Amino acid sequence: MSALVARRNSRPLRRKQVTTAYLLLAPFVVVFLVMLIIPLVYSGYLSTFRTTLIGGTQFNGLANYVRAFTDSEFLGGLGRMGLFLIIQVPLMLGLSLFVALALDSGRVRGSAAVRLLTFVPYAVPGVVATMMWGYLYGNDFGLIGQILRAVHLPAPNLLSAQNILGSMMNIVTWQYVGYNMIIMFAALRTIPTELFEAAEIDGASQLRIAWSIKIPAIRNAIMLTVIFSIIGTFQLFNEPSLLRPLNPAAISSSYTPNFYAYNLAFINQDINYAAAIAFVLGLFIAAISYVVQLSTRTREGDGK
Amino acid sequence: MQLNRRHLLGLGAGALAASAVAGCSSTTSSTAASGASVISEDERTKALNTPTELTFWTWVPDIATKEVAKFMAAYPNIKVKVENVGQGAAHYQKLRTALKAGEGGPDVAQMELQYISSYVVTKSLVDLTPYGAASLQPLFVDWCWKQVVMANGIYAIPQDSGPLGNVYRKDILDSAGITTPPATWDDYYTAAKAVRAKTKSYISNFASGQGGMFVALLWQAGAKPFTWDGGQKVGINLTSPEATKVMQYWQKLIQEDLVSTDADFNDAWYQGLANGKYAGWVTAAWGPVFLQGTAAKTTGLWRAAKAPQWSTTSDASGNWGGSTTALIKGTKNPIAAYELAKYINSNDASALQFATDQFFFPVTKSTIANPTWSSQTSDFFGGQKVNELFGGIANSVDANFQWLPFMEYVYSSAQDTMTPAITNKGDLVAAMKAWEAALKTYATQQGFTVA
Numbered sequence: 001m002s003a004l005v006a007r008r009n010s011r012p013l014r015r016k017q018v019t020t021a022y023l024l025l026a027p028f029v030v031v032f033l034v035m036l037i038i039p040l041v042y043s044g045y046l047s048t049f050r051t052t053l054i055g056g057t058q059f060n061g062l063a064n065y066v067r068a069f070t071d072s073e074f075l076g077g078l079g080r081m082g083l084f085l086i087i088q089v090p091l092m093l094g095l096s097l098f099v100a101l102a103l104d105s106g107r108v109r110g111s112a113a114v115r116l117l118t119f120v121p122y123a124v125p126g127v128v129a130t131m132m133w134g135y136l137y138g139n140d141f142g143l144i145g146q147i148l149r150a151v152h153l154p155a156p157n158l159l160s161a162q163n164i165l166g167s168m169m170n171i172v173t174w175q176y177v178g179y180n181m182i183i184m185f186a187a188l189r190t191i192p193t194e195l196f197e198a199a200e201i202d203g204a205s206q207l208r209i210a211w212s213i214k215i216p217a218i219r220n221a222i223m224l225t226v227i228f229s230i231i232g233t234f235q236l237f238n239e240p241s242l243l244r245p246l247n248p249a250a251i252s253s254s255y256t257p258n259f260y261a262y263n264l265a266f267i268n269q270d271i272n273y274a275a276a277i278a279f280v281l282g283l284f285i286a287a288i289s290y291v292v293q294l295s296t297r298t299r300e301g302d303g304k
Numbered sequence: 305m306q307l308n309r310r311h312l313l314g315l316g317a318g319a320l321a322a323s324a325v326a327g328c329s330s331t332t333s334s335t336a337a338s339g340a341s342v343i344s345e346d347e348r349t350k351a352l353n354t355p356t357e358l359t360f361w362t363w364v365p366d367i368a369t370k371e372v373a374k375f376m377a378a379y380p381n382i383k384v385k386v387e388n389v390g391q392g393a394a395h396y397q398k399l400r401t402a403l404k405a406g407e408g409g410p411d412v413a414q415m416e417l418q419y420i421s422s423y424v425v426t427k428s429l430v431d432l433t434p435y436g437a438a439s440l441q442p443l444f445v446d447w448c449w450k451q452v453v454m455a456n457g458i459y460a461i462p463q464d465s466g467p468l469g470n471v472y473r474k475d476i477l478d479s480a481g482i483t484t485p486p487a488t489w490d491d492y493y494t495a496a497k498a499v500r501a502k503t504k505s506y507i508s509n510f511a512s513g514q515g516g517m518f519v520a521l522l523w524q525a526g527a528k529p530f531t532w533d534g535g536q537k538v539g540i541n542l543t544s545p546e547a548t549k550v551m552q553y554w555q556k557l558i559q560e561d562l563v564s565t566d567a568d569f570n571d572a573w574y575q576g577l578a579n580g581k582y583a584g585w586v587t588a589a590w591g592p593v594f595l596q597g598t599a600a601k602t603t604g605l606w607r608a609a610k611a612p613q614w615s616t617t618s619d620a621s622g623n624w625g626g627s628t629t630a631l632i633k634g635t636k637n638p639i640a641a642y643e644l645a646k647y648i649n650s651n652d653a654s655a656l657q658f659a660t661d662q663f664f665f666p667v668t669k670s671t672i673a674n675p676t677w678s679s680q681t682s683d684f685f686g687g688q689k690v691n692e693l694f695g696g697i698a699n700s701v702d703a704n705f706q707w708l709p710f711m712e713y714v715y716s717s718a719q720d721t722m723t724p725a726i727t728n729k730g731d732l733v734a735a736m737k738a739w740e741a742a743l744k745t746y747a748t749q750q751g752f753t754v755a
Binding site: 052053054055134135138139140141142161245246247248249250252253263266267268269271 | 393401512513567575713716726
């Protein structure tokens, strides 16, 4: 009797469930299509053309992409961001991991306050943060310089061409340590505590527990933060854009690939080439992310 | 798509209006210099009495409550919405975006003198000749009027200009033993050495990223770095003897540490002016407005003087900045928009107000001759009649100066080539060569023929 009822109602009920599912998805899909997919397609379409002030717009095939791959300014920007990646990301994620582990170990008093404080920099809008640091870095009147001079220490020019990349790394680290820490901390909280009890019975120290149990257990969360950091690094825009007025000699218009695309589109009026650069950058980020994910997966495979 | 349809409608309306204007003839129509016939008085009156809303993009402070308010009082049927979409580069970026999209742009926009050709080449400005702009020529200073006429049309109404002068801290120069402002660039060099040796200040700052100032200095020296024939030919020459002379001079001052090379218009630079790190500023007539805000605590210590000269016998001045009002292509109310641009810039009371209230340097002959303006004293300059001084300077601006039709790229390229050389106290003449080469490459890429 109940089976009959179930079968008689199943198709309309199922259809109703499917319809509801699509209806609930619809807002997201609409926004996703309109804000992401359609502009992407349009951008790809634009990247196959060439517009000149004299001569108008002509079809250009893949010539813009060839130009992007041989553009020393673009490649230089990519290289610079590669350097940024291998120095800043391990430092920042290492710091986040350290703080997350410390908070999780339960040895820190007032851990809620510490969590909030490390997260606050992320809550500060990127533009505001960069402008604030720009002031702090100022050569003559910046706070850092003033303090160093007050204690008779040499004050390096933190905005000079040699130091600006490191100064940017500092800003990004300050901003995102809390964000990455929260992700890792949340993952740590989901580890079943029986593992720790077992380890402590076996005589493992907190450090050993952290290294052998906690870190491998949150491998996925760490991977997430690594991928986010790779994407964020190659898309760096706020810092070069806002710090450039302070020292235009240190930051060229192609300092980072994203900044280059922006200047190409809005200063050089070269929208088509900018679209191509944006696509090549996107492909590059996707490739790097894939390689990083692959390399950690194989390691896991070997271990097991 | 909806965008395309609206765009086409706009074009259609524009075409209809244009054909109506061209086909119309009446007893009071006249022929403008370029041969196009001018709209009739009937059409003008009709447009001014039709309820209209105009959008005006400008970053001039207080313009809505002052000059535009005067216009709206005179023509109550026209409402003007004034919007500040950013200063300088930000304003132009938004304008470009709106023009590319075909919608979202204003009827009327502020357009600096140097950028007019960059917008004429993309056919983004409305030719004002059919609305009677040619009749405005006698009202304006000659060299300024020449700047808005190109490619067989009149594309903007001049608003203000920026003749170069030298504003300096009298107290600092006095303590270095300089009691009269340097009259020639040689004198300026000597004075710079004295200021550096006897005080903790620099005589001025040579802003490393300020392309507009470089060009103004070249202009003063008689160099003609840019030409454009309104069509396909451009001329680019940044290595002429005059340009080289200017850059060699500043390279000497930079390398001998007689001027600083900080980037300008940022917080540290304002502090430098307020704290006396820079004892002076070779700047345009609109420069002091920035001083009065940020260096307010130094009121009364500044004086203005003519910019140092290359020649001991004749005066020459360059120009840095200066704005106009232009009509943006796609405006649905060209006659009303033209009347707005015409009124705020050429009506005697409005033009005078720009000069007395917003401290603009006037370009209308009536304001320059007006004693209210010329005898205005300034507390900031210790009671000096600054306007009178700059008024004299304005007469010596070379009238035949042109711009390239892609100035956004010119200034961006200057920051890539000149700025590092200046900051690192390197070879400025070589940097000018690199700048010139970059501009020539860009011009050729864009389809121009480079002379």
